[in-house]
Amino acid sequence: MLTDYLRDALFTAAWFGLMTGVWLGWAQEDPPRRWRGWLGAGSVLGIACALGFGAATGLNWGLDSALEGKYQWFGVLVTVEVVLAGGGCWWLARTRRSRWMAWWVAVVVAAHFLPLGWMLDDASIAVAGVVQLVALGALVPRLRRTKRTTSALVGAVMGGTLLAYALITAAVTLPVLLSS
Template sequence: MFTDFLRDALFTTAWFGLMTCVWLGWAQEDPPRKWRAWLGAGSGLGILLALGFGAWTGFNWRTDSALEGRYEWFGVLVLAEVVAAGAGCWLLARQGRSRWMAWWVALVVAGHFIPLAWFLSDVSIAVVGVIQLALLAGLTPRLRRTTGATSASVGVVMGGTVLAYALVNAAILLPRLF
């Protein structure tokens, strides 16, 4: 966390906790058996972060946000992300390559962290996006050699990185809250 905006840092921690559960949940589509307990534990930890930091976000809602005066443009960024993810998945489905949907959505999400960092005045979010893009690129050759869904490996990459970020953010924020 490299932002001076407490509310944004709290919300990002909560949101990344929720997204941990989403990505690790998607990874549970068809994971190796030995991953299942870890995916469930990570999802549970993500939910705890989402609930705890979501509540703290509410308690600090009246504090400043880097998004002040830029909410509309933030909305445009989110809309562009949703359209890109949806259009890519539609194209993949039409081409009979549905197994790549998780990878495509992850690529779009990781890429959107770079402009999101500017909106939130927090360079650490861009760092997460760059790390995710590098991990997804590194994962691609292995995924090409398989025939199953990409969701297990991609979900672990995305869920693991947002969980790590949320935990680091939580460790930085907790002393500020108490």
């Protein structure tokens, strides 16, 4: 497995599946027409991961978690993430740059995976965050060349990476789950 904590792996697959639907849903704000079917299919697959692994998480809730004794710090991390994302979006709206909101929120989300990987004792989450940050940085020149919202490209990058992570976690975790 990617972590020694089965419950955390199950929850991460479920949560990343759910967030796949959120990000690919946001990408549907303004996508090229040919992307729509792929975005919808990815959303459905993400929601299926969320439901299946959400149920598995519930059935295995009694297992250990790397967050034991760190729940308050997890709360601080999430609070900081929400304040940074919301504050940045407020500033972007006030400065008439609201088309960059999806990109900004994605940067905050990807950056929060770095300390989250440490909290969950799972370096693969931090690696996912680094991959997302690099991809988001690489998108900037392309995003600057257009007046469209950033949501289609950003949502596809975030949703695609989260879905890939959820599916990899599922593939690695399912044999462990089925053997226990």
